[in-house]
Amino acid sequence: MARRTNIRGCTHGEWSVGGALSLLLMMVSMMRLHHVTAADSNETGTAATAATTTLTAIEAIPSTTMRMPAGSYSCFNWTSMPEAAGGNCSRLSRNGFLKCYGGMNNLGALAKLGKPLPAQQMLLCGWPLDASRFLGELQKLPRLRALTIEYSGFTEFTFDFPEMAYLQSINISWTNLSYISARTFKRVHTLKVLDLRWNQLIQLDGPLLLPRSFEQLYLAGNPWNCTRNFKWLLLQPEKGRLVVDRDELLCTDRKYKERQMLLVMHYKLELKKECQSHPDLRNCTCLMHHILPKAHIPLYTVNCSHMQFHSLPAYLPENTTTLTINDNLISDINPLRDNPHYRHVVDVHLENNRISNVDDLENTFWLQNFRLFNLRGNNLRKLHVYALDNALNDNENANLLLLSKNPWHCTCKFGMRLRELLNKYRDIVRDAWNVTCTYMQEDELRLAKVLSLSRQDMCNVSAESGTQIHPIDWLNGVLASLILLILGKLAYDYYHYKYYNRVPWIVMKMP
Structure with missing residues (x-):
């Protein structure tokens, strides 16, 4: 009986601890994320922080833009994860967060009874080899509100993002993305935040076609070529104001290296105006x-x-x-x-x-x-x-x-x-x-x-x-001969005057 009581008491203690933990987890899952109104523009110098990017999430209210806390919501060292070998996703967390590594091959297996996963935030580490499947798999997450893609080798999107009823935040960072079409995100009508920082973007063909309710576009950290046309940042103020970090955009081309893009575009517009006015x-x-x-x-x-x-x-x-x-x-x-x-x-x-x-x-x-x-x-x-x-x-x-x-x-x-x-x-x-x-x-x-x-x-x-001797040379010769003759006569007269005390005869004839 004593043993049973001991076991029962132990079981009761375990239940108390487990209940407390469960209650704590439920409270954490019910907490709403704090509203973020501005992007953090300060990047730390350590390698770990540089590799860790903030996952943008959306609050339960569709019109509110939220940022997920950092830490586990990062692709740093993602290739060491067991799911990376097969291009699979980890299990859906309680707050609707889905993390995939190199693909979404097991997305169907994670769903219950063929129902779509109720994922609200997704972090994709590494671009899938079969990009065509990505669109189909993405549409299996109809309630997705925030999508982050990091550490991928793709250079451009060969497709346009499909229409997603709740997708409000897209973050594509730390990839080799070097070209993006103006129409890539046109069909995402609910999009509010687009973060394209820290890629390899060189130029934009023009302002991106974005929905009317769009709020924030981030473009810093890319090797922009300012010899291309970015004048729309100033010529179209309603488009330029959407680029939240426009003051941080730097040129990396040889001509304008390390100059602010806005300054370069300002000078270009002033020059064009001045030339056209004359x-x-x-x-x-x-x-x-x-x-x-x-x-x-x-x-x-x-x-x-x-x-x-x-x-x-x-x-x-x-x-x-x-x-x-x-x-x-x-x-x-x-x-x-x-x-x-x-x-x-x-x-x-x-x-x-x-x-x-x-x-x-x-x-x-x-x-x-x-x-x-x-x-x-x-x-x-x-x-x-x-x-x-x-x-x-x-x-x-x-x-x-x-x-x-x-x-x-x-x-x-x-x-x-x-x-x-x-x-x-x-x-x-x-x-x-x-x-x-x-x-x-x-x-x-x-x-x-x-x-x-x-x-x-x-x-x-x-x-x-x-x-042949030139006539001028003949004349020079004659003049030289006369000079020598005069000098010789002068020397002769001097000799006779000194030794014979006789002056030249021409002196005797002079009056």
Whole structure:
């Protein structure tokens, strides 16, 4: 009897503990999740926290967006789970949470009597190999309110998400997703929160097509290419405001690396507005090619090629550094000298125009500070070589000067100086070997590369006449002989005066 009492007492104690635990679990399962109004934008530096993402859940009331607590609701180290080998799901928790590893192959077995699982939140770790089955399996969870997909190798969705009556939150993070169609989530009419952070998204074709009741879109942590079109963030405020973390979007492309996307798009819109407002630039292409790292000053390029321009534009946007105006009818380059809108322009492309004179740029600020000057294919015949030599010698920024495809005319003096200039600055005049000129040889006009011409060629001295004495040389010889004769006579007279005390006879004849 004592033993029975002992057993009965023990059983009663176990029941008391078990009842207390059951009651506690029931209370926890009945507790409602706290409402979250903003996403946590601070990411910790540890590997475990970086791998652990917050699962977004939905409260019982359909219009309220909730966030599931972290911890077990994570895909960190999911491949070590026993269900991962077969692409299966774990058992449904009491609060309607379903966790699947690499697939949902046992979803039918988990359902009771063929009824759909009453899952409200689902965490899918690893994308299933057969993505086509995913849609069908997903529709077996009609009461699903929150879906999270993490740690997957897929790069794009080959399908659009089906219509789900209760699905309000989709979180796709830590995957290789690099492209997403604007229509991917169009049919999810109840969607309120879409989290696409920490993927490999490079661009969006445009704003995503989302339901009218949509509230929050998260896009940070992706390697965005800001050379693509994201102007809709500013041009469509009703769409841009949905991107909750828009101030955290950073560019990773080479041109705008580590710049804020909103800042880049703002500069692009301002440049477009400025160019379209001026008649000279209305048909030109205006681009931003760089942003200075510390000052965050944008640098612009204006391209007005093939526009039948007869003169350089009278106006350029502030901070324009490059002007490309090839294949036009320009003959005057005076704006480079005195137009204040050109004070920051260091690269000028004037290929295939009608420029015949650049001497007006002599001793100007622009010529002493330019970086690139393309004069190929113009009408240049001569220039002040000494002025260009001085400018290139003083200009530490000079990187490229192109002079080929011009009808240079090599006289003896100019041709020799031009050849010396091309040899001296061959690292800057990189088309020096292609610079050709016309020259006269025996009354015949010839064309040859300047660097291949000799003094005999340009000074019209033939090889046969090279040994003949020029009349000027004859004159020089006569003058030299006279000088020697005078010096000899002076020495003779000095000798006679010193030793014989006789003055020259011409002195005796003088009155």
